[in-house]
Amino acid sequence: MNIIGKKIVRLATVDSTNYYMSDEIRRGAIIQEGTIIIADKQTKGKGLDANTWESETGKNLTFSIFITPDFLKAERQFMLNKTIALGIYDFVKSVVKKQKVSIKWPNDIYIDNGKVAGILINNTISGNNFVYSIVGAGININQTRFVSDAPNPVSLRKYLKHNLDLEECLNSLCSFLNARYKQLEKPDYSGLDSCYLSVLFRLNEIHPYRFENNIIYARITGVSEYGKLQLLTKNNQKIECDLKEIEYVI
16 A cells, blocks of 8 residues: 555645645644645745755745654665665656656766755654654755755756756655555665665766865775665775765765
């Protein structure tokens, strides 16, 4: 049974769909699993840490999903990250079939060297068990002009040269997300692991990174069970790092 998108709440304007959903939960609202909060306009679209997500009103998909993956152990929470990233990757790839689409660790979706989608997952965990997750995402669909200082935003329209129907995009996206979520419900994660690795941005390619205040040249070799990025430098030094410990030079 499909879960994601069974209920869709549409808002004209909101500060952040993640904030909105969190506030609803705090005030005791009962939210059905798979509910999507989607907004035409976010005034404070949330990115990682203090970053914001630029999105022109009515041009893109900006939304949050409520899920309760209580079958997943908290120590394996990066599998949820892989699942959502792959679902959005599948959607993007289905639209721009001729372009190179990849997942930039941990969960940005790239077309060539441009960022088309970002994901922010907030997990609520008790002990070693999931209580719920709020999955926020922004996907650039029809926007043609970006004015923020984000270094490399792109949209699907850039490659298609015409606008897409946002409702059709949302329906298609839900189908891809549900297919990946069903994979996550199975105890064998090897399929998700191999798919994620196969589309990882810069996998096995030598590129510059900023690490410990220095520029290093290294290739990505994989991602650990707990979501750490694994690299091998040109000097054959193995590095395993968290998100804030390394920066891509693009």
